[in-house]
Amino acid sequence: MWGASPDNRGPYPLHHRRRYVMPGKLPTITIGGDLAVTAIGYGAMQLTGPQVWGPYPDHEGGLRLLRSLMDEGVTFIDTADVYGPHTNELLIREALHPYPEDLVIATKGGFVRGGHDYSTRGSVGNPKYLRQALMTSLRRLGLDRVQLYYLHSGYAVDAPFEDQVGELKAMQDEGYIQHIGLSNVTVEQYEIARGIADIAAVTALYNVGNRSGRALLAAAERDGAVFSPWHPVSLRDGGENAGRVAATLAPIAAAHGATPQQVALAWLLHRSPVMLPIPGSTSLAHVRENMAAASIALSPEEVAAITALADDAAE
Template sequence: MTVPIGSTGDVLRLADGLAVGRLGYGAMQLPGPGVWGPPRDHAAALAVLRRAVEFGVTHIDTSDFYGPHVANDLIKEALHPYPDGLVIATKVGVVRDEWHGFEAAAEPERLREQVEENLTRLGRARLDLVYLRVGGDGLLFPGEAPFAESFGALAELRERGLIRALGLSGVTTGQLAEARAIAPVAAVQNRFHLFDRSGAEVLAACEEAGIAFTSYFPLAAGMLRPGLDLSQAPPGMAPSAGQFAALDEVAGRYGATRAQVALAWLLGSSPVTLAIPGTSSLAHLEENMAAARLRLSPEDIALLDGLA
């Protein structure tokens, strides 16, 4: 017996009437190398966005610091006027510096500026879902401004009607609880994938509260793609040969790819998980979307559960 896992047709309801398909699309890979500057192929980037919507994607994840501005400009060019039901989530609390690095910028006034920039670039009067990116999961950086002050500033913008729903990215369970005491939290976006369960505690808290949990880097930051130079991966993040062998064993039983199995496992790990695999390739987009049809047996799910 097999169990169905994941589908763009599976809908998760967020706050304020928002609902998204559980298999979405992340726009981080649309800009040039290092998430900086224009894409290598402008027409191809537009084609990927349009094809994603044709596949039934109703959830696109972006940020104005992707590029900067590049991802949002591409989304507007490709999809505006936006189809009914398309939810565009964005992140604030970060800007890019002159060395192309990521810099915390979560002071209230700077958050207001970033919200306005997102509204302008995306061509919207109100943003669907805005995550406060604070880096609490340790991947990028700690936030500079007091957390409650930053989230409170976004809550005020929500009260003014500029934001429909609020989210958090890179947070701890303590920060999630602190934020919920200020305003409703519709979604959390933390690091969590087949080989990294560091977000498991936050995921459990989201599941208990009925909050959507979006995994960033659902494909292990691209490490599941064949031919990637794993020596460039951050220390401790590259999967081992044994992990790859087990994943390949499962994938072989279904005629699937590593990426498809990883996405199917992620969507099956909890009823509140969302996946936003990103790519600038039409072929990879089609591969990712096909994961919606993948069914994994309980035995294979158990095997994959043990890979972290």
């Protein structure tokens, strides 16, 4: 079954449309047709050391924050083996294992680190390495199967992209992966991957000021794949346009008794039914603010004003 998009940009599979529930409860979105999660998740990358290197300095505080997430309505946590590296996955296991039945954890493999500086990361696509990455992530997380596993980069040149996706598909067929996702890929790579495996989710840069991922979002909408935008609450990604972004969001935020960052999140949910933002935070108060953004009902005029801040023509 198919339904029209909110702004008539095309049809969407109804099982991927955002589902709004009773007042006071959070909207949900479904990954891969069978994993229903809250429409705003939690990106755990900040629960590491400086430059995403080493363990999170406030270990007990990190445990408390993770253990509080589901009380705030969060049912989706995003991590990666390169966060730490490895320390982020271990912290999640320590805090939450055995996991609540309705919690979905996504992790990623394919990036490596060359040192403390996060810019030293690089991509490895060797299928044997990808298999090792998944198996060690499963061990660190205490899982037999990961619900959503991303190829973390399409930039690797040490193996054909088709072989990388093919290895993920093989591990899915073996029961180690429930759904496959893609991060840091082009639209062309996404289309190649779809010819090899079902792709349930993609990630790319997309927010109020920067729509770099607009073409990948359009492809995800066409196919019903979930789209997780990078930097979902950033007001600075507009570059020289950042002042205009802030000036546009300020009165809208004031009208809703919200912060501009909450409005930025609310706009993403209004913008597409396949959107699954995963803002990160080290503060429980900030997590609560983020989750509250799901209840902000923007008017069509407010949505249009925010949409006009950056180029969405390709959508």
